[in-house]
Amino acid sequence: MTIYQNLIAGEWVGSNATKNINPSDTNEVVGLYADGSADDTKNAIAAAKAAFPAWSRSGIWERHVILKKAGDEIMARKDELGALLAREEGKTLPEATGEVIRASQIFEFFAGEALRLAGEVIPSVRPNIGVEITREALGVIGIITPWNFPIAIPAWKIAPALCYGNTIVFKPAELVPACSWAIVDILHRAGLPKGVLNLVMGKGSVVGQAMLESPDVHGITFTGSTGTGRRVAAASIEHNRKFQLEMGGKNPMVVLDDADLNVAVEAAANSGFFSTGQRCTASSRLIVTEGIHDKFVAALTDKLKTLVVDNALKAGTHIGPVVDERQLKTDTDYIEIGKSEGAKLAFGGEVISRDTPGFYLQPTLFTEATNQMRISREEIFGPVVSVIRVKDYDEALATANDTPFGLSAGIATTSLKHATHFKRNSEAGMVMVNLPTAGVDFHVPFGGRKGSSYGPREQGKYAAEFYTTVKTAYTLA
Numbered sequence: 001m002t003i004y005q006n007l008i009a010g011e012w013v014g015s016n017a018t019k020n021i022n023p024s025d026t027n028e029v030v031g032l033y034a035d036g037s038a039d040d041t042k043n044a045i046a047a048a049k050a051a052f053p054a055w056s057r058s059g060i061w062e063r064h065v066i067l068k069k070a071g072d073e074i075m076a077r078k079d080e081l082g083a084l085l086a087r088e089e090g091k092t093l094p095e096a097t098g099e100v101i102r103a104s105q106i107f108e109f110f111a112g113e114a115l116r117l118a119g120e121v122i123p124s125v126r127p128n129i130g131v132e133i134t135r136e137a138l139g140v141i142g143i144i145t146p147w148n149f150p151i152a153i154p155a156w157k158i159a160p161a162l163c164y165g166n167t168i169v170f171k172p173a174e175l176v177p178a179c180s181w182a183i184v185d186i187l188h189r190a191g192l193p194k195g196v197l198n199l200v201m202g203k204g205s206v207v208g209q210a211m212l213e214s215p216d217v218h219g220i221t222f223t224g225s226t227g228t229g230r231r232v233a234a235a236s237i238e239h240n241r242k243f244q245l246e247m248g249g250k251n252p253m254v255v256l257d258d259a260d261l262n263v264a265v266e267a268a269a270n271s272g273f274f275s276t277g278q279r280c281t282a283s284s285r286l287i288v289t290e291g292i293h294d295k296f297v298a299a300l301t302d303k304l305k306t307l308v309v310d311n312a313l314k315a316g317t318h319i320g321p322v323v324d325e326r327q328l329k330t331d332t333d334y335i336e337i338g339k340s341e342g343a344k345l346a347f348g349g350e351v352i353s354r355d356t357p358g359f360y361l362q363p364t365l366f367t368e369a370t371n372q373m374r375i376s377r378e379e380i381f382g383p384v385v386s387v388i389r390v391k392d393y394d395e396a397l398a399t400a401n402d403t404p405f406g407l408s409a410g411i412a413t414t415s416l417k418h419a420t421h422f423k424r425n426s427e428a429g430m431v432m433v434n435l436p437t438a439g440v441d442f443h444v445p446f447g448g449r450k451g452s453s454y455g456p457r458e459q460g461k462y463a464a465e466f467y468t469t470v471k472t473a474y475t476l477a
């Protein structure tokens with residue numbers, strides 16, 4: 001089998017490899033991907049540092065053309081890359097193809113942003129002095145990505161980093177290197193100069209750690225667990241480095257008595273169970289007022305009975321497998337915790353087998369949960385959702401906000417008053433009304449509050465805040 005190698009200083013290198021296994025069919029090896037070392041990482045950082053002066057001063061048209069070419073090729077290969085993504089991560093084919101399209105759109109968006117770079121010229125408070133405010137590239141950006149969005153998250157970190165003139169050392173999650181390799185290959189062939197984008201696949205404890213320890217990495221953008229996020233933060237403070245963290249969520253979805261039942265059930269099923277619940281924006285707390293509670297639980301349970309859990313590549317599959325054995329164990333451990341805490345298992349809860357050996361778990365719904373239970377407080381990151389019964393809107397809002405996290409939050413209601421109040425008072429970075437808590441646009445800010453996020457927002461034009469540093473220049477006329 002060919003080894004898909006790391007890209008360091010414009011050369012494909014590496015002979016040690018790890019197997020990329022398909023979670024829908026563990027007999028299938030998706031490919032062999034390089035297992036980078038700390039030395040590879042140091043070489044990649046040195047290459048990115050050397051490439052920075054020229055790339056940060058490169059013309060915006062060159063950046064536009066490369067980003068546009070990448071976006072076009074990703075879109076042209078959406079079916080092939082969608083299948084690759086579904087094979088390595090376990091999202092269903094339609095979900096995976098949708099994610100590839102999203103990655104293409106992100107490259108298109110930042111191709112456009114490259115042509116819209118601008119500063120400000122304003123008068124000084126002193127006579128005969130002009131003031132210019134410009135944004136400059138930060139330097140070498142370390143990109144560390146998780147396994148749950150193998151192409152969209154790399155895209156939304158790589159595209160702005162390049163757009164604003166930074167160079168990159170990119171470490172994808174070891175579980176899903178294939179889509180990352182594919183977009184790096186596409187950008188390399190699109191004409192990026194040597195060393196501007198370096199790919200070091202390998203273990204977080206080796207490659208990621210070497211990035212954290214380097215004084216030559218000027219910014220780190222990270223998506224993943226809270227624990228690793230804290231390590232990124234501590235190491236970055238040590239090096240006086242800018243950092244941006246997107247971590248977990250325990251996103252609430254409030255369902256009020258006046259909700260349209262169909263809208264509420266569709267939004268809850270999508271939020272909690274699609275993409276196998278493996279989204280940081282997934283809703284795992286359904287906070288439901290008394291008047292609609294029983295009807296809602298019955299209708300959601302009926303909906304869950306119709307959802308097909310199977311091989312991600314099979315037509316008709318609604319929920320693919322859990323990403324790997326370790327995450328499956330986390331999910332089933334939490335199911336046991338939920339039972340022992342006294343929540344009622346209303347649906348699912350079983351690991352199931354299918355024609356191909358994979359990590360298949362039934363969508364699992366707990367009812368009679370309280371907001372103090374561990375299943376309601378800790379991120380599970382699987383298709384496991386609890387319903388919390390509340391008296392009225394005020395209690396629903398208080399329960400929704402009673403969490404260490406603050407990424408997204410949703411409400412299902414036909415009341416303009418409650419929708420408006422919830423938008424204003426929800427302690428989350430993203431609020432959805434009559435929509436799933438997950439599945440966001442690619443051109444607007446993404447991020448949260450409290451334990452979910454740290455640093456400037458990702459995506460859209462707000463991305464400039466992280467990937468650039470502001471300079472104020474004064475000139476005597």
Ligand SMILES: NC(=O)C1=CN([C@@H]2O[C@H](COP(=O)(O)OP(=O)(O)OC[C@H]3O[C@@H](n4cnc5c(N)ncnc54)[C@H](OP(=O)(O)O)[C@@H]3O)[C@@H](O)[C@H]2O)C=CC1
Nearest residue numbers: 145146172173174203204208209224225228247248280381
């Ligand atoms: N907010 C989100 O979008 C996500 C949240 N999670 C949460 O995290 C839990 C665990 O997932 P997991 O994949 O283990 O998350 P991690 O935080 O371990 O992984 C995220 C990324 O960080 C890397 N990493 C791991 N250790 C280090 C380190 N010491 N220094 C630098 N980088 C490192 C990983 O490498 P590698 O894995 O390749 O070794 C991966 O690329 C999930 O169950 C879920 O709760 C997970 C994914 C996404």
Ligand SMILES: O=C(O)CCC(=O)C(=O)O
Nearest residue numbers: 278279280281438439440
């Ligand atoms: O909900 C989305 O569209 C994005 C979710 C996400 O970025 C994540 O789970 O890490």
